[in-house]
Amino acid sequence: MVDLHGQYLKIKDEVNQAIQRVIDSSAFIRGGDVHQFQEELAAYMGSKHAVACGNGTDALQVAIMALGLQPGDEVITTPFTFISTIEVIKLIGLKSVLVDVEQETFNLDTDLLEVAVNHRTKAIVPVHLFGQCVNMEAIMDVATRHSLFVIEDNAQAIGADYLFPGGSTQKAGTIGHIGTTSFFPSKNLGAFGDGGALFTNDDSLGELLRALVNHGMSRRYYYDYVGVNSRLDTMQAAILRVKLRYLDEYHRLRQKAAAFYDTALSTITDIQVPVRSPFSTHIFHQYTIQVPPGTRDELKQWLQEKQVPAMIYYPVPLHLQRAFSDLGYRKGDMPVSEKLSETVLSLPMHTELDEEQLEYITGQVQAFFN
Numbered sequence: 001m002v003d004l005h006g007q008y009l010k011i012k013d014e015v016n017q018a019i020q021r022v023i024d025s026s027a028f029i030r031g032g033d034v035h036q037f038q039e040e041l042a043a044y045m046g047s048k049h050a051v052a053c054g055n056g057t058d059a060l061q062v063a064i065m066a067l068g069l070q071p072g073d074e075v076i077t078t079p080f081t082f083i084s085t086i087e088v089i090k091l092i093g094l095k096s097v098l099v100d101v102e103q104e105t106f107n108l109d110t111d112l113l114e115v116a117v118n119h120r121t122k123a124i125v126p127v128h129l130f131g132q133c134v135n136m137e138a139i140m141d142v143a144t145r146h147s148l149f150v151i152e153d154n155a156q157a158i159g160a161d162y163l164f165p166g167g168s169t170q171k172a173g174t175i176g177h178i179g180t181t182s183f184f185p186s187k188n189l190g191a192f193g194d195g196g197a198l199f200t201n202d203d204s205l206g207e208l209l210r211a212l213v214n215h216g217m218s219r220r221y222y223y224d225y226v227g228v229n230s231r232l233d234t235m236q237a238a239i240l241r242v243k244l245r246y247l248d249e250y251h252r253l254r255q256k257a258a259a260f261y262d263t264a265l266s267t268i269t270d271i272q273v274p275v276r277s278p279f280s281t282h283i284f285h286q287y288t289i290q291v292p293p294g295t296r297d298e299l300k301q302w303l304q305e306k307q308v309p310a311m312i313y314y315p316v317p318l319h320l321q322r323a324f325s326d327l328g329y330r331k332g333d334m335p336v337s338e339k340l341s342e343t344v345l346s347l348p349m350h351t352e353l354d355e356e357q358l359e360y361i362t363g364q365v366q367a368f369f370n
């Protein structure tokens with residue numbers, strides 16, 4: 001599904017030097033590269049503040065902690081995403097309220113948003129799934145009218161541009177009150193281990209987030225808040241500084257692979273290739289096709305036999321996961337997410353796919369349908 005080693009080989013010297021520099025300095029925690037990475041990342045994102053942390057799940061947790069919510073407060077998100085969001089909402093003692101997604105984009109269906117809002121609702125966590133943005137104007141409109149916070153889970157769309165109707169653009173993750181991301185190795189900007197970051201344009205939130213990720217410490221050994229220990233280590237920051245310089249190029253390579261897939265697969269009637277949203281560029285964290293339910297599993301099996309990896313993101317929507325049965329949802333409550341869990345299939349998508357590999361993969365898909 002990914003080729004992290006191949007990607008490393010192309011930037012090996014730069015990465016190795018960066019790692020050696022950190023070892024030589026021995027400033028393994030909160031070293032200079034962390035601060036420089038935060039500045040460079042903020043500049044890339046066009047965000048006033050970027051706060052590095054331990055991973056994308058912690059980023060979500062810290063974002064929610066920063067909002068000062070009370071037990072029983074409700075946070076709206078979607079059931080068709082990675083587990084992190086509802087996990088941290090529950091850990092903090094809040095309640096997840098789930099809103100189904102759109103079949104075309106896999107993203108939160110903003111037409112269903114407002115009916116989910118009540119007097120206990122305090123925040124919305126839209127997830128920019130697979131590499132393109134949720135309709136943020138619709139989200140911000142509902143949030144403004146009901147005085148809700150918006151935390152963008154941008155783990156899968158770092159660097160995607162939100163396209164406003166007037167022609168202006170803004171990076172995904174910088175439109176709501178706080179944005180979060182993950183540097184898990186297979187993410188578009190992946191570290192050599194765990195990592196994450198938060199974004200905000202609000203100075204006081206920026207200061208609070210910076211304290212929260214480091215035990216709630218405002219200055220050395222003075223603790224103004226209850227925080228967590230969630231720091232990006234210097235080695236990861238040094239590696240990410242190198243890779244950030246290649247991020248736009250990585251996006252182009254993914255988009256090129258996606259275009260190849262589109263051309264080869266869009267003529268197959270049983271395949272729905274990824275639909276491009278009108279309000280976002282697509283940076284293809286995943287290239288996810290939709291195939292009729294029974295056929296999907298047969299196709300996956302067929303590809304596996306031909307040594308082509310293919311993955312199902314996500315096989316069980318979150319409202320049907322046992323750990324969250326207390327939310328009280330049942331099969332049938334989120335029909336689009338449930339259907340998608342039976343029809344989606346993600347094909348190999350990374351920066352190192354060459355034409356020969358793409359031809360082999362698409363050839364095997366075509367052979368299956370012939």
Ligand SMILES: *Cc1c(COP(=O)(O)O)cnc(C)c1O
Binds near residue numbers: 196
């Ligand atoms: C990867 C991911 C996360 C969690 O990031 P980690 O760094 O693995 O904790 C959260 N949300 C989404 C949508 C993700 O894809």
